[in-house]
Amino acid sequence: MSLTGTQKEKLFGRVLKLAQEGWGRTLPNPMVGALVVERGEVVAEGYHHACGEPHAEIEALASLGRKPDPSASMFVSLEPCSTQGKTPPCTGAILESGIKKVFVATTDPNPKHAGRGLGLLRNAGVAVELADEPIQVRAERLNFIFNHNMRTGDPLIALKLAESSNGMVAERSGQPSSVTGKEARADVMQWRRLFPAICVGSGTVLVDDPSLTSRLPDETWCPVRILTDSSLSTLAEGVSPRKVHVDEFSDRSIVLTTAKGMANAERVARAKEIGVRLIEVEESDGGGIDPSCLRSVLSELNLHAVYCEGGPTFARSLLGSGQVDYLFRYRSPKLFDGEDALPGPGLDGFPIREPIEEEFGEDCLTHGFL
Numbered sequence: 233m234s235l236t237g238t239q240k241e242k243l244f245g246r247v248l249k250l251a252q253e254g255w256g257r258t259l260p261n262p263m264v265g266a267l268v269v270e271r272g273e274v275v276a277e278g279y280h281h282a283c284g285e286p287h288a289e290i291e292a293l294a295s296l297g298r299k300p301d302p303s304a305s306m307f308v309s310l311e312p313c314s315t316q317g318k319t320p321p322c323t324g325a326i327l328e329s330g331i332k333k334v335f336v337a338t339t340d341p342n343p344k345h346a347g348r349g350l351g352l353l354r355n356a357g358v359a360v361e362l363a364d365e366p367i368q369v370r371a372e373r374l375n376f377i378f379n380h381n382m383r384t385g386d387p388l389i390a391l392k393l394a395e396s397s398n399g400m401v402a403e404r405s406g407q408p409s410s411v412t413g414k415e416a417r418a419d420v421m422q423w424r425r426l427f428p429a430i431c432v433g434s435g436t437v438l439v440d441d442p443s444l445t446s447r448l449p450d451e452t453w454c455p456v457r458i459l460t461d462s463s464l465s466t467l468a469e470g471v472s473p474r475k476v477h478v479d480e481f482s483d484r485s486i487v488l489t490t491a492k493g494m495a496n497a498e499r500v501a502r503a504k505e506i507g508v509r510l511i512e513v514e515e516s517d518g519g520g521i522d523p524s525c526l527r528s529v530l531s532e533l534n535l536h537a538v539y540c541e542g543g544p545t546f547a548r549s550l551l552g553s554g555q556v557d558y559l560f561r562y563r564s565p566k567l568f569d570g571e572d573a574l575p576g577p578g579l580d581g582f583p584i585r586e587p588i589e590e591e592f593g594e595d596c597l598t599h600g601f602l
Contacts, residue, residue, distance in 0.1 A: 235305075239272060243307045244337055244367045250279045250288075251309040251374060256425040256446075256453070257282045259536050262378040266292040267307040268300055268331075275304075287313065289322040293329055305333035309371050311340040314349035323352045333359045337371035341379040373588070376601075377426070377537045380557060387530035388537040390427065392420065392560040393547055393576060394595075400568035401544055401576045408440050412564045415592035421446050423560065425453055427539035429530065433546035434461035443475045444541075454481035456535060460521040460546065462490045464499035467508070477508050488529060490515040516549070523553040548577040551602075559584055560599045 235243070250265030258264075258280050266288035268276040278291025286294070289312055293300075312322035312334070326334060334353055339362070340346045350360045362368065372379060380388040394411040395401050402409040410417075424430060424446035436442065437459055446453045457476050459466065464487070466474050476485045486509045494500060494512050503510055513525040530538055540550060550556050561579055568574075584600040591597075 235269075235272060240335065240363075241367070243267060243269060243274070244309075244335070244363050244371075246274065246277075247307045247309045248337065248367075248370055248374060250277055251371075253279045254281060255422075256427070259283065259377065259428055260381065262310055262375040264288040265309045268292050268296050268304055269307060270301045270304045287322050290325055293325060300329055300331050302330065302332075304331050305335060306331050307335045307337075309337045310375070311336050311338070311346070312349045312353070313340070314345065314352050321349075323349050326353065326358070327356050331358070333361070335361050335363065337363045338368045340382075341372070341375070342382040373586075376558065381536050387527055387535060388557045389527060389530075389540065389550070389555050390537065390558040390560060391540045391547060391550055391556045392423070392562070393544075393579065394562040394564065395576045395579070396564050396566045396568040396573075398567055398569060398573075399576050399578070399580075400573040402574035403568045403570065404572040405574040406439060409568075411566065412562050412595040413593045416562050416564075416595040416597065419590075419592055419597065420562075421448055424455060424539060427455055427537050429456040429458055429533075429535045429538040431458040431460065431526065431538050431540045432542040434459065434463075434465050435545060436542040437461070437466045437474050437476060438471065439543075441474055442541075443479060443481075445481065454484050455539070456533065457481070457485040458526075458529070458538065459485065459487045460526075461487050462493055462515060462520045464489050464493040464496055464503065464510075467499040467502045469498065469502075473506065477506055482507060485509070486511060486533075488513050488521055488525070490521065492519075518549075520545075520549060523549045523555050526550075526555060544574065544577045551577055551582055556582075556602050558599070559602050560597065562595055562597050564595050 247265040247267050251263040254263040261280060261283045265279045267274050276292045276296035278288045278295050280288045289308060312326060314321050314323045353360050377388050396411060430444050444457045488511050514522040516522045582602055584598055587598050587600040589598055
């Protein structure tokens with residue numbers, strides 16, 4: 233039977249939601265979902281669970297547990313892979329299954345492979361149909377980290393900031409502040425789960441003593457925690473042990489410092505004593521960490537993206553050096569107008585491309601590319 237436009241839109245919506253089941257677990261691979269459809273009904277589903285595990289198309293076919301009906305079609309959120317990697321190419325599995333119609337939400341972002349899988353299927357007699365543009369946009373945005381990696385060859389650097397209605401990031405400088413409400417803070421936990429690494433400056437570690445974990449209802453997950461601390465101030469005598477240095481996830485913490493920090497024998501010794509890993513990087517003209525080193529450190533550590541949080545000094549450094557690829561801007565209706573309020577980095581000067589707007593209670597989030 234022929235599917236109507238409404239049916240196809242609904243099935244594409246389902247396959248994109250299914251792809252998100254792999255949230256934060258698939259990098260350096262994309263999140264992908266797949267459906268087997270017979271006579272307009274979904275008879276099998278699959279998604280890519282984690283890097284190295286079977287791809288979505290293989291999962292869906294295995295879930296079916298039998299040969300697809302001769303009239304069966306497949307919906308997939310990303311162009312089926314056509315090359316051998318850790319798993320065999322999905323185009324081969326589709327052809328072997330006998331499926332004769334494949335609906336694809338968006339093409340492979342890798343310029344070397346884009347369209348190749350579709351061409352292989354078409355050349356073998358499989359009818360291939362790309363989704364309409366709105367679905368393509370949604371499918372592509374889902375894997376914005378993977379797409380950036382494929383197109384540039386570089387890790388993606390994202391920056392998150394929360395500010396009051398008048399652009400302040402704290403009610404009092406040097407003291408923790410709750411800028412946004414619990415719903416927005418819960419959303420931050422979801423984004424932390426997506427990224428393989430999180431990064432903050434030493435000021436945030438000293439003032440807030442954050443854990444930098446993703447605390448979700450069903451799990452607490454810890455990304456690789458990167459701390460920028462040019463003088464190793466977080467390891468100074470008199471500073472109580474910070475959570476990121478001594479908690480149960482301390483082996484996932486890395487401190488970026490400079491020659492200045494490494495020259496402080498007492499602080500280096502304390503780092504060694506509690507098992508903190510130090511990486512020496514270049515110093516900026518202002519005496520802090522050179523922000524341009526972050527991307528190279530990520531590459532060396534085989535981390536494909538980082539979610540940067542923290543204060544305005546760290547944010548200005550990243551923004552001013554052009555290091556930010558993607559911005560998360562949370563805004564609260566609160567007004568911090570006291571003399572001690574801490575101003576943000578002036579995000580109005582950094583317009584977001586392809587913005588997505590979301591609301592969380594009284595707070596709003598705008599996120600997109602810079």
